[in-house]
Amino acid sequence: MSPRGKELNEEMRAEALTKIESAALEVFAHYGYHGATMRHIAQAAGVSQGLVYHYFPSKEDTFRHLVDSAVAESLEAMRLLVSAPGTAWQRIETYAALVIETLFQPETSLRFVIMLQALTQGAGVPGLLDHVAETTEAYYDLFVPLIEEAQRSGEAAPGDPRALAAAFFSFIQGLATLVFQRKGLEKGITPRMLTNILR
Amino acid sequence: MSPRGKELNEEMRAEALTKIESAALEVFAHYGYHGATMRHIAQAAGVSQGLVYHYFPSKEDTFRHLVDSAVAESLEAMRLLVSAPGTAWQRIETYAALVIETLFQPETSLRFVIMLQALTQGAGVPGLLDHVAETTEAYYDLFVPLIEEAQRSGEAAPGDPRALAAAFFSFIQGLATLVFQRKGLEKGITPRMLTNILR
């Protein structure tokens, strides 16, 4: 209970938690929600199964936690974009460059795959599908006004701005899957391909 | 053993098989490979679990069968495109229009989702990942020469044609996921968005 002991405990706690989180990310991404087992996650993290349950109340909560932080992180990037200086189109270009760059970091692509898992097998996890769909709405709320502004200036093509946004996000999701496959084709992917969808 | 009896048997067989196949497609697509259960598939098909095993030796084979026929069907469309008349760019435009049109038929999007499942959770099914990667190569072999021709005529952007093809396919995969979500944004998606990636 001394201050020293407390610090040590928190350090151990943080370390174990980080190990479990990144192991869970890896295992869930490669095997899917139902295909991943808590045993496997514990093993990948180098800890016992009991310890995983010490930090996360259930498998479902573990997955939900990963999905939530993945969504939150992407959303944060989008928020930064919206409040950045420059014209709407310039900000979109900056965002496209940022996405392409971060997507090629292995951990980022895992996060996108986790979100994809939530969408394409969420039917088995009660409430998850609705939760993700709800959070995803926030993306559109932020991005659509930007597209509309770019349409007014003639830099983006006319048409339903929500459909343009949907196409933009769909491409990003598809690219994440590509990176996940590690076929070595990532290098040739340019931000321009992404922005061209809106033209 | 009479001709009449034989015909009847084959009819029953074909009917049951079709029911099981489409039920399996639906269940696998919505729950993922590991999330889907043979009980659920049998129930969705309106038959007993034992009958499913009468037609398919295992869960793994059932899934593999669906993935294979999904890949085969897409590949067939690509083959038709390549041997069609017109310039390379015209054929690419035709293909884009075809993809967008068929993608919005519910069954087609399920097939794409099945392929996606194979890629993003195939780690649990031995050999599946390699099998899909191998088959996917055929797409590139067919599509890349078309892109190269379009590059020579200046209609496609310069750069690694394989990367362009990868971007093209990634976008299609992403769109399939979008359609799968049924958010009603599909209507605004145009073939031009798809071809613009290559420009």
Place this chain on the structure above:
DNA sequence: GTCTATACACTGATAGAC
């Protein structure tokens, strides 16, 4: 060809020792 009943393995989750 179709069904019911069941064997056997595995998984998520808990309890209790250290």
Place this chain on the structure above:
DNA sequence: GTCTATCAGTGTATAGAC
């Protein structure tokens, strides 16, 4: 904070009757 041992539930696959 961390581990081992264990239970109850569920899933794949098979056997055998009709």
